[in-house]
Every structure is written in structure tokens, then in C-alpha cells.
Amino acid sequence: MRPENYQAVKLGQSNEYEIFIGPNHPGIEGNYAFRLMLDGDIVVSGKADAGYLHRGFEKLMEGRLWIQNLAIVPRICVPDPAPMEVAYSMAVEEIMGIEAPIRAQWIRTMQLELSRVAAHLFTFGGHAATTGMYTPMFWGVADRDLVLDLFEDFTGGRVYSIYNIPGGVRRELPPEFLQKLSNLLDYLESRQNDYDNLLFTNQVFVDRAKGCGALTQEQALELSVTGPNLRACGLAYDVRRDDPYLVYDELEFDIPIQTAGDAYARILVRRDELFQSIRILRQIIERLPSIKGKIRTPIPNPLSWNVRKGEAYARVESSKGELAYYVVSDGGDKPYRVHVRGPSSMHAVQTLEFLAKGARLEDVAQIMFSLDACPPEVDR
Amino acid sequence: MKKINYNDKGSILNPLKNLQFYARKPVTEPLGPRPASASYRGFHINDLDKCIGCSSCQKICDNAAITMVEVPSIEEDASKGLRNLRPAIDYGRCCWCALCVDICPTSAIEMTREYVHVCDGDETDSYFIFPKETGIHGDSFEKGWTKTEDSDLLDRARRPMGEMEPEARIDNFDEIVDGFTMEMAIEEASRCVDCGLCEDACPAHMHAPNYIRSIYEGNLEQAVEWMYETNPFSHVCGRVCTHICETACSLGHGEGESDPIAIRWLKRFAMDNVSKTKIKQIARKGKSRKKSGKSIAVVGAGPAGLTAAFDLVKKGHKVTVYESLPKAGGMTRYGIPNYRLPKDRLDQDIEVIQSVGVDIKYNVKVGTDISMAQLQKDNHAVVMAIGMQMGRSTRIPGSDNKMVVKAVDLLRMIPKGDEFNVPKSAVVIGGGNVAMDIARSLARLQKQKYNEVNITVSALEQLGKTFLADDDEVIESKEEGIVILDARGPKQCVIENNKLTGLETVKVISIFDEQGRFAPKYDEENLQFHEADMVVEAIGQMSDVSILGDELTEELEWNRGRIQIDGNGATSVEWLWSAGDMVKGPDVINAVADGHRVADDIDKFLNK
Amino acid sequence: MNKVPIDEILNKVNGIKITHKRKTRIRVDVDADSLPTLLELIKGRASYIHLSAITCVDWIADNQFELVYHVWSYEEKCLISAHTRIDRGSESNPAKYVSVYDLFKPADFFERDIFEMYGVTFIGSPRMEKFILTEWNGVPPMLKDFDAEAYVQETFKWTDYNPDWLQELTDQGGGIAVKPEDIRTAGNTHNMSTHRERDKAKAAAVKANEKMQGWKQ
């Protein structure tokens, strides 16, 4: 059903209306629609409607060489592309039975955390915008751009880094990079007060966010909610710690939690996580110079690269939650099957539909953004 | 980090604190593009001179953004591995992943720090660009993403090949090169980018990319199947081929240390590891069940003659091969020493060819035992493939002494087991591979008989510059104790009392002119005498065309001393074809290619 | 509380094959009939409550679908991937399997996704209906026998470009030699651009050119 063909329908004698939000609602990342049954301004039921940006990534990947897919995977989640590359590479490495050199693992960790910082900044802005506050949105996007400058510096691309490769990363860090990173972290920390004043302790925002889209821990677990959304329900669970990958077991960081499970709790978890990421990055800045060695384990030349038969389920903690790649190889030069398990496939469909029920129409956008749903993960 | 308590209510005044921003300096960014970072993946540039047209960029492109275009003004030379294809890029599809940069075997394609292109709707043609040293807008920009050692997707180093140590090999004729193990072969095969330059370069157009791929996949039988499509002398070529393919290999074009794929050793590996029975089955594939009723005589059972025979038999014709020597193989048997080509391998190639139905008559000398006229009478077509088995002499003073011998004659005696007096010391005149073959063979015989090596090779050509023999041959010869005196011209064989005492040479200052043609300059003062019991001349060979007989010689058209043939090997006489060394000069793979050509043409002729 | 080792629980299922891949990954293979029992067991007895994903793999050569249920335990910190194979069915008799929605709510999403992309009907799943491909009437596109590349070539038109430089090259007798789609549609890249392919292409070009000349005259 295309929106241009859609007209709000008044159903029979009741006060119920069916309306369509999206697919370009400002409160929604990407092209995604939501069909709501309203009774007055109270949502009776909601139905997620995907398909506006279906590019058939999983199908495409089956038709491309192992390495060519690296140019595809980051596109599945624009705000937080790095975990996609890393998860795919890790899955392929597991099938091949190789490991990235330790230096590459540190660099990957750095990339993931930088990406998390960028993604959270983006989400702050987006979330604020759904409550009608646009300044944090501009700030979030502007500050994220500074992170993108660093991505450009060390990966060669601003958004789609295409920096990972099974076996490691493609390039050494440029000279002075860690100094630049350190300066950026200083700057971001200096911005904390500004964000707190404008957003996190702004009474208008606090009032709007509290109680909005609240989940209990039981509900969250039943719905397979992960990431900050789950941690906002009081469960200190993080793939980085509980199913460690790369060098996370060598890093010190806390897992921030909240218990209320609502939109405000979720954004507070993200705020704290941003600073945990800065903490991790500072440790990396300190440790990385002493970690010498190669950044790539050699793989056969990609044009004739047959990955041996096997399968692997690689999980990472993206800014949105548990991101997993299930990769199957039949021994050929292309993946036999790649399944992308994005955290939003849970958050943006069943959880969103569940939370929308009974909410007021004006809160729907905030609920969706507070879940940090990334529709391309549903629509891959 | 300041903690925020969930239960805090926040304050309506907090946002007002940000009014302080009015006192801050505004952030301003200049309009217009800023320079991108030093490793930015901007627009492409391509160094057209470095680019060889291998199309690897096109194959790695995940968005089908690269079209190969033919540029007629660019040199195309298959034997050097140069195609006149160059990439053109469709920026409507490109995703700027730079995999094309990272795979380019010659590092020709790179990206700049330029990243802005704006055009109107009716200017979509500007999306399709042909990158040169300058990028999309014809401007030179600083380079962004270029290939680094880390980002290089290709494995540049050849797997090392094991060899017998000099001490172990000098007193015998055992094969020197170890050959690959399965693991090494797969690793080596994995380096191939499948550009096909090797196949273009190979005279027989062997499907090297296909059999390399099969080896990589561990399917050696399939690899051998690919080989037998174009070469029934795969064992021989797996060992002694001149491997033009490796010269053409795109990996060998890379800067710095970048080795071509060891295509020859891979071929050898596959052949060595598939059973003879299986190879016979493979060789029979595609053999016609129908008999054509036509018969063909082939003169000479060398690679050219037997390849032609092999093809013709598979096409249903009856083929008889006449060989003047007791065994088949031609120069591969009677010219190449066993340590380079073990004769059992050659025997197998020939056995496989015979198993398809080729009939070889040994010890029959055409021209003496049976005339060409007779062959013509008895057959529908005749193939001349007698090779170049006669050695040239320098004809310097003293060269008519009986202890001045020709390399090819000696080399023929060794596998035949003919007795001859191994000289205690010998000088070889010549700097080609034949000179090395006889020097190293004599060295082995000397070691066996006298326990010491005393061989000198004297060549006009200069080592490392104009020398004709392969580098490996030179290195290994030196390891085996052979002295190579390069840049020396033979002046005379010194004879005292009718007995050879040695060779006198004169220093060559330079040998070729600017055009690369022979124009030697000598230093007359610089004379040297080399004591020797035997002088071996290894300067060149020719074909014994006298077997054709005067009448046929007169009837045929000639081309600078060789029988004139057309592109298919047909001579000016309707029933006669000629192939191999005698028309093309010495080279096994060329001979094989010739054999195929001739067979195809004869088949066409017979089916007319 | 005495923890029952996971293997002991898994082994209650008939015909199970257990592979410990690493500390946090266990692969089990079970019959299609036993899979729901297995999931119930590990959820109920071993705290595997988080359904991370359900993956479908189309093994067309075996005429089977493989369904993989990835289930995580927050307590054990371990992921069990339960593999099972079902009949691939046919157009007239599509594949069917039993839904695990009553065990894991998120199965709703995954099963609907597989229904849409592979055509497997999950009996008992609440919404066996279209979701992403609402305007698609073809075969389920993730099936191996749906050729996406061919579909794209048939359905969409590539932009034809005619920049000046290309015209110049064409005038010199050169121009487009190998199009990217030629390489891609060949499927197997390793056979391309060898001399035979090029010769054939060249011959075709010469022929086409001759034809053109004929037209002009």
C-alpha cells in the first residue's frame, strides 16, 4: 500500500480512525511507516509497515564475492555502520578459522566505539526532535560530523567506512590520529553540560519522556529487546561483556542501567553509554601505541577466494543492541547465505506495536525514536 | 561525569543556561569544498602507462561500475602481458569502496581527494568517466586512497620452490626441482587473479586460469582436463616450458617484489599427481567414434609432430609418425638433459598420445628409408616436423679438429647411451640454454668419472644484460662449478701437432647496437687462452631439410631459409604442412601450438 | 542449586547431535519433529529465553530448507543454534513447519520474514502475511531458484552514456570492450576475459560492424 493512495478512513459509527504515519515522518529514521488505529487520539492498535527501502541485501550478498559484500553491509544501518562490517568480518573469520591480528582488533574496537558515539549523538538529536526540540538535533548532527571527520581520516570514508576486511582492517591509522581522537573526546566531554542543560535535565523534555513507552523487564525479555532498551529496564546485559569479542575483555567500562524502562530511562542509558565509550576510547588511545604488529591476516586473493564450508553466528553490541550475522558457506567464492539480525527487527516491529497500544498519537514518534529503531535492519 | 538521577524533575531554567551561547564565537565554515583527508576515497585516477588492461578492477567491482574500453592508441602485446583495455567508471554505480585500487596488480588505479561533482539532469554523460592521470574534471588533485602494503589484496610472493643442493645433484642426472606439495600448490594457485593474460600470451593458449582455479579447488583431474584441451605435452611443459605465460602474468607487473604465479610448476604439480590411467581417459575425451578413412603421415615424433598426430587421430583420421631415432620426443628427449626433464615423464606424455591411437614408426629415416614422394603417394596429407637437430659451427680456425664437437650431437649421445670420451676439461662456446645444458651435462659426467668439474662456458653475450640463457640456468651452472666467461668472442681453436689444446678468445666490448642488432666491438689486445681437451660449439642449430629431396625443395616456396608456410602451417605444396622448430624456431610450446594449427587445417582440408 | 549440565538436558532429545563450537556457541542438529521439544526444554530447564534469530537456508540441491534457531541464555552466557531440515515443498505444496510463537514471541517477526522470503508457512504463527514485499507477486525472492540478477537485467534499463571521450575512442576503432554486466551475468567470473572470450567478442563486433556498413550502403 503506497501512502499516496491512502486516505484516512473513518470506520463506521465508532470514533475510530485508521491513519498512516510515514514513510517520511521526521521522527522516524529512514523510510518506514506505521499504520495506527485510533480512538480519538489514543492508539488502539498499530501495525508496522516496512518495505520502503527494501534493497534485498541478503539476496545481493549471495550473488557477490565474499569481499564485495563489505561494500554492502555498512549500508544496512546508516547511523551506525561499523558494527555491520565488523560482525560480517568476524563471521567470515570464524568460518575460515583465522583471527585478526591483535592490533587490528584494537583498531576495530576503536572504530566500533567511535561509531557508537556518533550513533548516540544522532539519536539524542532525533529523540529530542520528536518532542519538538530541534536545537539538540542540530547539535547532535553537528557533533556527529566531527566524529565523521575522524572516520574520514582513518578509513577514507565518512559514513560507509568499508574499512574492515576478513582478517583485519585495510589501513594503518594515519599519523597523529590518536591525538586528534583525544582532542575530539575532550571536546565531547566539554559539551556534556550543554547537552544536560538543554536536553537531559530540561524539564519539558523530562516530562515528555518519563512514562512514555514504558516496558517492564519481563516484557522486554519476552520481546527479545536488547541493547540500551533492555538496560533501561534494569538488566545489565551487554554483548561486549557477556559474549566478549575483539578486545573488550581487556577494557574497563561500566554497563549503565536504569529501571523505569521508559523513553527517559532509555535516553539516560544512552547518555551514560556515550561517556563509557569515551572512557573506552581513552584506554585505547593509551594502549594502542604499544600494540605493534600487522593489521591483517592474509587471505587468498579475493577473486579466487573460496571460504571453506561452514557457518558462524557473529554477535556484536551495536548502539542499538544485539547485532548478529549468520553466515553460511558452502565452500564457494560467495556466501551461500547471510542472515542479518538487526536489533531493530525486534524493536521496530513487535515492541513498537506493543508500546504504541494505548499511547497517545503525539507520543508514537517519541516511542519509536526512544527505541532507537533503525528500519533498514528490519527491511534489509 | 555528572550523574543524572532518573527521579530528578529537571528544571525549566536549565535550557536557558544555553543563552550563554550568544557570547560564544560562532562556528563558521567556508563555502566550497574543503580538502578531503589524505586517505579519502574520492574520484579515480589511472596511470595509463602502468595499467596493463588485466580487468581485475572490473571483476572486483561489487557494483558493476567498471566498463573496460579498448584504446587503440595503446600498445597491445600478448607476450608481454599488455592489453589495450582500460577501465572507465560509471559514477552512477560506483560506491567508492576502493577495492579496485586495492586489487590493481600494477597500482595503476588510485583515488584522489577530490569529491565534488555537480551536474544538471541532461549532463548524465558526465557520470561516465575515463580516468587518466587526472580525475573526473581533468584537474590534478592530491592523491587520497592509494594502495598500501596492508591494503593490497594480492599475495605478491611466490611460494618458494625446493631444489636439490649442488653437492647432491652434481654427480647424477636426477631431477633438480622438487615440485610443489598440495598445500603449496593451493596457496600458489590462490594468488591468481584470473586475468587471462597468460592464456593470451601462451602460443598454445593453454587455459591456465582454468587449471589454476581447478588446482586451487583441489580438483587436479579437472585441471588436467583443462590442460589436455590444448596440450598433450603437459608433463614436458610443466617442466621445461619457456613460460611466456609467467612473463605476461599480471602479478609479475607489480612494482617492487611481485612474482608472477608459478604457472609452470602448478602444471607440473597437477600432472604429477594424477594417475597415468586417469590421464589416458582424459586424453581420449572427445575422440571421434567415426573413422574418416583418411590417412596422414607425420615426419618427426617431436612435440609438433605428435601434437598434430594426437589431434588428427582424435578427429578420426589414421596417422603414422615416422621417427629416425629409436624413441619419440625429438629435442625434448635428445636435447634436454634428464635433470631438467626426467625421461619417464616424457615417456608418459608419449604413452598417453600413443594410447589415443597414434602409430609411431621408429628408426625410419625419411629421405633414405622412405622418400617424401612415397609418403605423398600413400597418404592424403603429410606433416613435416623434423625440428632443428643439426648444430652450427663457428668455423673459426681449428674448428675442424675432431675434438671440436657440436652440442646437439653430444646431447643426443647421452640419452642414447652412446659411448664417448668424457674430456677432463672442456670449453663450451655459446651462451644460450643449449650451452648450459651441455656444460652441465658434461660437468655431471666429469664428476662421475674424474670427481672434479672443469668446464668453461665462453659466450659473446654479457651476463645480466644480453645473456641468452635463463637466469636460473646461469645460477645453477655456477653452483655446479662451471665457469662462465661472458663477453668473449672465440678467435681460434688452438691446435698443436694435430691435437686440440684449447680455445683462444678475445674480449667483447659491446655486442649489440642501439637497434639491438648484432654489432660487436672487440678489444683486440685482450686475448685469453683456455686450456681444454674438448671444445663444444653451442651457437645455433638448423634443420636438415636435405631429406626433402632436390625436387621438392625446388617445388616449395621458402622464407629466409625455412619452408614458407601460411598462418595455418600449410606450405606452398598442397599436400604438405610444416610445423614446429623447423619453421618457427626452437620452443616446445610453440611447437605444440603449431601442431594444433596444422591439425586443424589438415582436418578442414580433408573434409572439404 | 545444582546446575544440570546442558549436554544432559540436550541429550533428552532423541537423535540429537551436539557440537561444542566454542565456549559460547553450541550447535545442535535435530529432527524437525524434535525441534519444538528441544526449544521447550532449553527454555524451560536451562534458561535459554532469548530467541536471537531464526534463519532459513535454502539447500536447493537437497530439496530442503534448513531452519536455524539461535537461542541465548542470559544466565549461561551461551548461544545454542538448533538446526533442523524440512522438506522444501513445491509451488503447489509449499513447505510447512510448526510455529514456535507460543514459546518465543519474537518468532512472529522471524517466521513472517521466512514466510515472505522463502514461502514456508508456520502453522500457529499469528501473522502469516505479507510485510515487506506488499507489492510483490513473484516467487519468494530469497529462494535460490529466483535469479535476482536476471530479474534486474530484465526489469530495469541501464543508463546508456555517450560521453565525448567514448565517441573519440569509438572513432579510432576502440570503445566499449567488456561491459560489467557481461562479467556478472556469466555467474562464474573465472572463465571470463580470456583470449577466447575476447576473440569471440571481437568477432561479433566485427560482424556487427559489417552489418552496419551493409545497412549504410
Add this chain to the structure above:
Amino acid sequence: MSKHKEGHSKSYEKLKLKTTLKEILDVAVSFEKTARDFYTAMIPKVSKNIRYIVEELAEEEQQHYDLFLSLKNDPYVQSQLDERIKTPTENHKFSDYVQLLDLGDNPDDQTILQYALAREDAAMKQYQDLADNAPEGELQDTFRFLAIEEAEHKLELEKKYYEIIHSGGPQ
């Protein structure tokens, strides 16, 4: 063969007597003609497969003949001779080591080439000697020019010799 050797020494005497440039060129022209006729006569006698060598030799002598003839008739001949002498071609003496053989009845390619090399070498030396003994001026310049011409011709032959005889070997 012997006849020709004789011819050469005879011609030496003949040339020494000459004093004017035109007369010298006349004799030179007639020498080239003799050589051309010699090779031309040889063509049908050798085996067809090596006939090209003799044909080419005859052709080269013909070219020399034409050159000397045109020189003789060239009004600016003096200035041209000066040009040539300023850039003498070296004699590399390769032919010294090629033994002079009898041509015999059925010569092979190598023999013919060796014969031709020796012949050019002898001619070159002859002119060189003449130049050395001639008084400075027009006469000496002429001899020098002729010597250089023959040297160049010999050099071309040497290249041909190398390319035909030193044909490399099998691998």
C-alpha cells in the same frame, strides 16, 4: 674463388694508378658490377632454401653499384664525400675470425655468408690502404669514403650472419 682474390689484388694496382675522383669511381662501379654479376650467377646454383642469401647479396651489390654510379654523376659529389668521411664507420674486425673458405660447388648458407664477409673485408682493407697511401685531398677522401662504404656493408652482413647462424637453441 681464387680468381676473385686475384681480381682484388689486380684491382688494387689498377686503382693506385688512378688520380681523379671520377676515374676511381668508375673502377669502383665496375667492381660492384662484377660482384653483383657473380652473386647473380650463383643464384640458380644453390639450393632453393638458401637462395635468398645470395639474392640479397646480389641486391646489395646492386645498390652499391647504383650508389657509386649516382655519385659519379653527382655535380656536388665533392661535398658529399666530405660528409661521409667525417663520420667514419669502425671496422670491428668480426670477419677476421671467420675463416675464409672455398665456396665449392654446393656451398651452404654459412659458407656463402663467410665468403661475402671476407670479400667485403678485403675490399674495405684495400680502400683503406689506398687512402693511407694517397696524397691528402680529393683522392684520399674518395678512398676513405669507399672504405667506409664497404665497412658498413660488412657490418650489415655481420648482423645477418649472427641472426642466421646463432639461432639460439632449444630450451
